[in-house]
């Protein structure tokens with residue numbers, strides 16, 4: 001399998017060599033991107049990079065096992081840049097040894113310190129809020145704090161995806177950082193007791209469940225609302241999104257849990273110079289904006305505006321908790337989900 005990609009890259013290089021003789025556009029070579037992000041989501045920003053630099057991008061999309069693949073490829077890995085979502089995946093890439101440190105003035109100036117690894121192994125490009133989808137019909141305008149999800153007033157009214165999913169583990173890890181383990185566990189028991197059904201599906205099906213009247217509130221990421229509202233291929237998702245409103249829940253500091261999508265320089269990076277150029281480009285304010293608008297996220301730099309649709313949700317007051325604290329609590333959060341039996345649903 002991996003040799004297919006190597007072969008494809010080699011074939012590309014030789015076709016580039018031919019193209020290079022014909023014109024200047026391809027003369028600067030290629031950069032190989034290993035991505036957990038869907039190719040069509042990252043295409044606009046990668047196209048902008050190619051237009052500016054003449055460097056082509058080759059994207060290998062994987063939905064799992066990205067780090068293991070790079071490890072298996074070893075010194076021959078064609079991976080130059082890793083694109084992924086979630087702090088846990090970024091820190092996993094670092095701890096599995098498939099990244100290298102990058103200390104780059106441009107990148108460091110563009111990305112706020114709280115959204116990059118102190119040792120330069122990963123860089124946040126966009127951020128997303130873990131918010132509440134609330135029924136427009138059945139939920140009033142009252143604020144809902146994360147703590148309120150354990151309030152018996154929501155009994156039988158909450159839907160969510162698996163507690164073991166990265167997005168929920170990120171939130172629970174943040175809760176542990178804010179509240180400590182004992183309080184978080186009590187809270188999680190209350191959340192479980194309030195569930196309308198066994199956790200299942202992705203974030204979008206939770207909006208669908210609200211639309212169908214199965215629950216009144218759900219946990220979900222901000223960008224799915226933008227993706228559903230604009231989904232021309234599956235227009236029924238527009239109905240789901242129109243049935244809900246985004247409520248920004250907060251911890252006691254008045255701030256909402258955020259996670260990031262980001263980039264890392266791969267350990268061996270055969271096209272290292274091009275890879276650094278790509279990471280510099282992705283960190284630029286223009287690229288953060290294109291990227292964030294395309295995927296309905298927030299640019300990592302809070303000084304930059306998100307898309308109109310995302311602005312329509314209201315104001316995100318992003319938590320300032322260090323992302324490394326969140327990834328450090330991940331194991332404790334995952335064990336807690338099992339101990340509480342969150343994924344068993346409300347009845348057991």
Ligand SMILES: [Fe+2]
Pocket residue numbers: 221
């Ligand atoms: Fe997602």
